[in-house]
Amino acid sequence: MTTGSLLPTLIIVLGAIGAYLLLPHRHGRTKPRSAHVAGAALTALGFLGFLFSIMEPPSMSKPDGHFYIAATFFYVFSALALGSAVMTIVSRNPIHSALWFAGVVLSSAGLFLLAGAEFLAAGTVIVYAGAIIVMFLFVIMLAQMEGRAMYDRSARSPGTAVFTCFLILWSLVYCLGSLATRPASGGGEVTFEPVPIPAPRLAATYRLADNNSTKIVLDRALRPTSAAQNAQGLEKPDVAGLGESLYTDHLLTVELAGSLLFAALIASIVIANPSRSLRSDDPEFAESNA
């Protein structure tokens, strides 16, 4: 491990300890207020470290003094999404969890907008925040009419879970750490770390070859209907371009998604309908099928 990866490791360990202190106790015992305060402080430290050290904000102002609005909004939405995600998993009340999850969905819809996916931002808000959250809230209200429950105050093996998940986060951060255009320090000579090549340039390289599998795959993935820019290099409008790609290159996917929705509709009706018996050895089965 080099010294460059020491600071991210420290930040992630801080976040892990904070998340462990904030999660409910294993046996549902009450945690003292000091544990909550320490957990909140450590999580906040890890959170700020993740935002400002691991993510390395690009310069917020252009050389001529103008302000990058997109970069600012990116940071605001990222902070909102991650903070709401932490609150979703540490809230003791499932209704609060569902509402914080709505916060995660709304702020990641903002991130989608910044990445130029307007249709998906709207679709995510409608599908998640509009339909799924409301359904979850209905189920919570049906199932937990008495309010607070014991099992919301206790966690299943929180230590192991925190270790596993933050190990995954650490390894992902470690892998992504090599993605940078920063010149590697050493010997005064400026050498750049390897970066993933954007697809069009990669395709231009591989098109020179006569016949190999990578070329075939790239040619399929980079048909002009799939590209975000038209032949003149201009940006296609979002919904029109996405629809063109969806209904020419991915027609079979659309059909499959429709079949999947239909199958899920029938399955949920069959599962949730308690009046009919599905087992053939049940005496009610013979009656209902008589």
Added chain:
Amino acid sequence: MTDLLTIDYLRDYLLVGAALFALGMLGFLSRRNLIVMFLSAEMMLQGTALSLIALSRYHGNWNGQVFTIVILTVAACEAAIALALIMILYNRRASLDITLWHELREEAAPAVVPALEEAATAELVEAIEGPETYPSLTPAGLEPEHPIQPWTERRR
């Protein structure tokens, strides 16, 4: 914003997606409420969708967004079936606790004592005043007779 993402932006998007994924996994593994577990699974899907959209922007290609549409579809199907299952499980045990279903194991596997029973057999500890203590009232007198409403009777 007509230009494609730079590599630094791509990295930041992927980091946010990775953090959402890890936090969702933490919630799925550690929480005991079925609903919160499914919310955490949806959060993992959200992190993946964010990474796909950022890569789609970086490569100047619609394929990542098409994948995200598929993820949305699968998430909607998953939520429908999960809620149907939750209703069935709730009607059997009158609780949303996942540890009540620990006996769904192979026959040779040893039985796992649910954490609540383990806690009940452990010695009692003094409740510490804090944000998690619930108010308790001293029971006074007999519980009065009250008719059981049809919408509450399946709880008992």
